[in-house]
Amino acid sequence: xxxxxxxxxxxxxxxxxxxxxxxxxxxxxxxxxxxxxxxxxxxxxxxxxxxxxxxxxxxxxxxxxxxxxxxxxxxxxxxxxxxxxxxxxxxxxxxxxxxxxxxxxxxxxxxxxxxxxxxxxxxxxxxxxxxxxxxxxxxxxxxxxxxxxxxxxxxxxxxxxxxxxxxxxxxxxxxxxxxxxxxxxxxxxxxxxxxxxxxxxxx
Numbered sequence: 001x002x003x004x005x006x007x008x009x010x011x012x013x014x015x016x017x018x019x020x021x022x023x024x025x026x027x028x029x030x031x032x033x034x035x036x037x038x039x040x041x042x043x044x045x046x047x048x049x050x051x052x053x054x055x056x057x058x059x060x061x062x063x064x065x066x067x068x069x070x071x072x073x074x075x076x077x078x079x080x081x082x083x084x085x086x087x088x089x090x091x092x093x094x095x096x097x098x099x100x101x102x103x104x105x106x107x108x109x110x111x112x113x114x115x116x117x118x119x120x121x122x123x124x125x126x127x128x129x130x131x132x133x134x135x136x137x138x139x140x141x142x143x144x145x146x147x148x149x150x151x152x153x154x155x156x157x158x159x160x161x162x163x164x165x166x167x168x169x170x171x172x173x174x175x176x177x178x179x180x181x182x183x184x185x186x187x188x189x190x191x192x193x194x195x196x197x198x199x200x201x202x203x
Contacts, residue, residue: 083108169183
């Protein structure tokens with residue numbers, strides 16, 4: 001199996017590795033509350049974004065050497081780096097109320113659904129001359145890096161409730177008797193845009 005990997009596949013695995021280590025860094029932060037672990041968790045999804053961009057470029061440049069695993073590898077890597085990792089980051093920063101976890105889980109499920117739909121429809125949407133998809137149906141899951149950047153900014157400004165006496169930006173409320181942070185709604189909005197039918201031009 002390893003011998004069947006192309007350079008594009010190795011870049012995709014780099015993407016997946018970044019997302020996985022980001023999750024591990026969140027766990028390390030929870031265990032020891034050392035801020036360097038959390039900064040590592042913020043940076044790695046951005047590195048995954050770079051890997052994700054390069055693997056598509058390399059796959060198109062060497063179209064004759066594309067592996068049959070490529071598309072599935074890319075989707076699986078994306079759900080780790082741009083679905084699960086941002087959700088775990090949100091939970092680590094304090095989005096731990098019942099409704100927060102519902103919205104975070106919804107976000108991940110939307111990301112999985114978005115990628116599954118893309119795999120099914122990619123052939124129909126691909127320009128045969130360029131080998132590129134004409135447009136994205138629904139917001140691409142790598143756009144979740146904007147949530148990661150926003151959370152990094154809030155952490156830097158000490159607005160995430162990770163330190164004693166502080167609270168997550170926007171505060172928290174009770175919804176049907178359960179804790180709820182309004183910030184988690186951004187994850188629900190992001191997920192909903194992923195599974196929408198809006199057409200996003202592909203650069």
